Amino acid sequence: MEIVKYEGYNLDDLIARAREEYGKDVKIISYEVVTEGIIPFRRKRYSLFVQVPTAEEGFFDLLAKEEKSEEIDHFLERIEEMIDKKIAPLKEALTKRCESEPLESGGAPVALGEGIPFEEEFKEFTGDALDLIRLLIKKDVDPKVAKTLVKESCGFDIDANKFDLNTSFFREALTNAIEKRIKFKGPLKLQKGTFRVIAFVGPTGVGKTTNLFKIASELVLNQKLKIAAISIDTFKVGAIQQARSFSNILNIPFFAISDSKNLKKTIQNLQGYDVVLIDTVGRSHYDYWRLGEMKEILGGNSDFMDVILVISCNYKNSEALEIVNRYRTFFPIDSIFFTKIDETYKPGILLNLPMKADIPVSFISIGQKVPEDIRVLNPERMAKYILGEI
Secondary structure: OEEEEEEEOOHHHHHHHHHHHHOOOOEEEEEEEEEEOOOOOOEEEEEEEEEEOOOOOOHHHHHHHHHOOHHHHHHHHHHHHHHHHHOHHHHHHHHHHHHHOOOOOOOOOOEEOOOEEHHHHOOOEOHHHHHHHHHHHHOOOOHHHHHHHHHHOEEEEOOOOEEEEOOOOHHHHHHHHHHHHOOEOOOOOOOOOOOEEEEEEOOOOOOHHHHHHHHHHHHHHHOOOOEEEEEOOOOOOOHHHHHHHHHHHHOOOEEEOOOHHHHHHHHHHOOOOOEEEEEOOOOOOOOHHHHHHHHHHHOOOHHHEEEEEEEEOOOOHHHHHHHHHHHOOOOOEEEEEEEOHHHOOOOOHHHHHHHHHOOOEEEEEOOOOOOOOEEEOOHHHHHHHHHOOO
16 A cells, blocks of 8 residues: 655645546545645645555455355355254253343343233243344344244244244344345445435434445446535534535535525536435434424425435434434435444344334445445345344
C-alpha cells in the first residue's frame, strides 16, 4: 500500500489531480486543513492523503468471493457432523442439566409472559428445540418469536410426545425458519435508465449518512450507475460537509435542500440519472410535528421513491417497534436497514422487528468504514448474527 500526499488551497482541485494521476479508483483516506495568514488575509491550506491502487484484491472482489463460499460452508458442515457424533454423549448430559436449571444463573426460573415459568411456557418442546429456544431468548429474542421460529423447524417426537428439531444444527434450523417467516429485499440491483429515488429515514444517530454512501459506493463502483445525492439534513452540525465530502470522493453531484419545492424541482432536473439518494434529518419518533414537516418535504415523489428505515441494533426491542410504528404512519416503509450490529451482543432485534412489524429487511451495517462495512441480509447471515457465529 502506498500513500501519496497532495497540498494546495482547493480541496476539489486536489481530488481532481489525484484522480487524473491514479484513476477514478484512487482511495481518499483523509484530509487536513490549516489556516494560514492573519486577518483579513487568512486562507485555508489543504493536505490530501490518498491510497494508490495496487494489484491487491478490492472490496467488491472480496464480496463476490464471499457469495461463492457455499462449498466451504458445506465442507465445514460435514466436519461439524463428525464432531457432533463424537460429543453426542456429552451433549445429552448437558441437555438434561439445562432442563433442570433456570435460564439465567441464580434465583428462580425466569418467568415469561404473565409469570409463566420457562418449563411451562415451552412444555411442548424437547431436546435440541428447547436448547435453541433458550439460546434465542438469551440473545434477547422475544419468547413468542423464538417459539414461532423454532416450531417451523421441528418434527414431532413420538417417544417424547413433544416437538424437536429436524436437524441437530442450530444454524440450519434457524436459517430454514427465518426463510419461511421473514421477508428479505435481497441485493439492490437497479437497471440503467430506470429512474429511482431512495430516501433514508430514521432517528438521530443511527448512521443514515454513512450508510447511504456505502450504498452509493456499491451503485457507482460496482453497478456503474449514474448517481446523485441530496441532503435535507440542514440542522445537524457538519452533516452537509460530511455528505459533500463523500460525494466528492465518489465524483457524484450533491445538493443541499431545505424545502419541498426545491426538492421536487431538483429531482425533476435529475431525471437523466439512474438513482437519486436522499439523506434526511434525524427526527425523534415522538416529534409528530417534525415528522410531518419531513413528510411534506419528501412529498410528491412517492410514485418512484423507496423509503428505507434505518434502525440501530442497540435499541431496545420495545423502542425499536415504537419507532417503526410511528414512522410508518408518515412514510411507506419499503425495508429496514439495520446498523451498529458491532455494538451489541444481544441482537434479538434482528428477528423481533421484522416478525412483529411485517416489513422486509435489506442491509446490515457492521462498522463505520465506507464502503466495506455493509452486508446484504439473507436468512443464513441473519442466523449467524443471532447465534454469534459472525
